Amino acid sequence: MKIYPEAFEIVKKFNKALQDKEFEGRVADKGINLIFLMSMVANAGDGDHIEIGTLFGASAIAAALIKKELGLGGEVYAIDPYDEETRSRNVKMMADVPELLSGSPQALKKNADLFGVKIKLIQKQSDPWPEELKDNVFVSAYIDGDHLHDMPYRDFTNLSERVSDYIGFDNYEEGYPDVLGGVSKILRENEDWVLFYKNASFLALRRRLPPRADAEMAPITAQ
Numbered sequence: 001m002k003i004y005p006e007a008f009e010i011v012k013k014f015n016k017a018l019q020d021k022e023f024e025g026r027v028a029d030k031g032i033n034l035i036f037l038m039s040m041v042a043n044a045g046d047g048d049h050i051e052i053g054t055l056f057g058a059s060a061i062a063a064a065l066i067k068k069e070l071g072l073g074g075e076v077y078a079i080d081p082y083d084e085e086t087r088s089r090n091v092k093m094m095a096d097v098p099e100l101l102s103g104s105p106q107a108l109k110k111n112a113d114l115f116g117v118k119i120k121l122i123q124k125q126s127d128p129w130p131e132e133l134k135d136n137v138f139v140s141a142y143i144d145g146d147h148l149h150d151m152p153y154r155d156f157t158n159l160s161e162r163v164s165d166y167i168g169f170d171n172y173e174e175g176y177p178d179v180l181g182g183v184s185k186i187l188r189e190n191e192d193w194v195l196f197y198k199n200a201s202f203l204a205l206r207r208r209l210p211p212r213a214d215a216e217m218a219p220i221t222a223q
């Protein structure tokens with residue numbers, strides 16, 4: 001995957017905004033996965049991007065910023081219910097830093113405004129798939145919502161019919177066995193998706209390209 005230098009510059013801006021206390025909340029892992037996420041979004045090109053699990057908005061805002069920086073078309077959608085029940089489930093997962101889970105639609109809007117981008121929030125659970133997005137298609141997606149049980153796999157299943165190119169995951173790492181298991185199951189059971197890129201705890205799948213024989217190739221002519 002091409003890693004875009006513009007992504008490093010955007011992460012620097014996030015870290016400065018955090019340091020200056022202008023960005024509300026947090027940017028996980030000093031933004032390292034955001035570099036890979038933004039590069040995946042850039043590789044996907046023009047078209048809408050969607051993410052599941054938005055919290056304070058760092059990943060959604062990063063996706064919107066790289067599109068803006070590179071002049072790519074498309075909106076960024078985010079699904080997050082921001083409800084107490086979901087939050088308490090996540091607190092169990094992040095017992096060491098529960099205060100960092102208090103994201104809200106207001107904080108997302110404030111942070112998006114700070115960076116001059118718009119995020120289309122669907123304030124719902126990702127499963128069942130929100131009715132308002134039933135006919136949408138996306139070029140790329142990022143899964144960072146419920147990391148437990150079969151939810152990473154279910155999120156992939158819901159997205160796989162609607163995403164044309166790339167689906168990324170956060171937390172593909174030992175501390176999140178259901179993310180590891182979900183991705184293994186996808187690669188075992190879904191012939192349409194292949195492993196595209198993995199770095200730190202970011203992993204991206206790519207829709208399988210048509211076999212060469214089926215692809216429309218320009219005839220090769222002798223010089």
Ligand SMILES: C[S@@+](CC[C@H](N)C(=O)[O-])C[C@H]1O[C@@H](n2cnc3c(N)ncnc32)[C@H](O)[C@@H]1O
Pocket residue numbers: 026027028052053054055056057058059060079080081082083086087090103124125126127144145146147
């Ligand atoms: C790890 S945080 C996301 C971090 C965010 N991507 C970022 O870059 O800062 C997880 C978020 O997923 C949301 N979430 C949990 N279960 C969800 C579900 N089933 N559908 C959508 N969002 C969910 C939580 O409300 C929480 O805000």
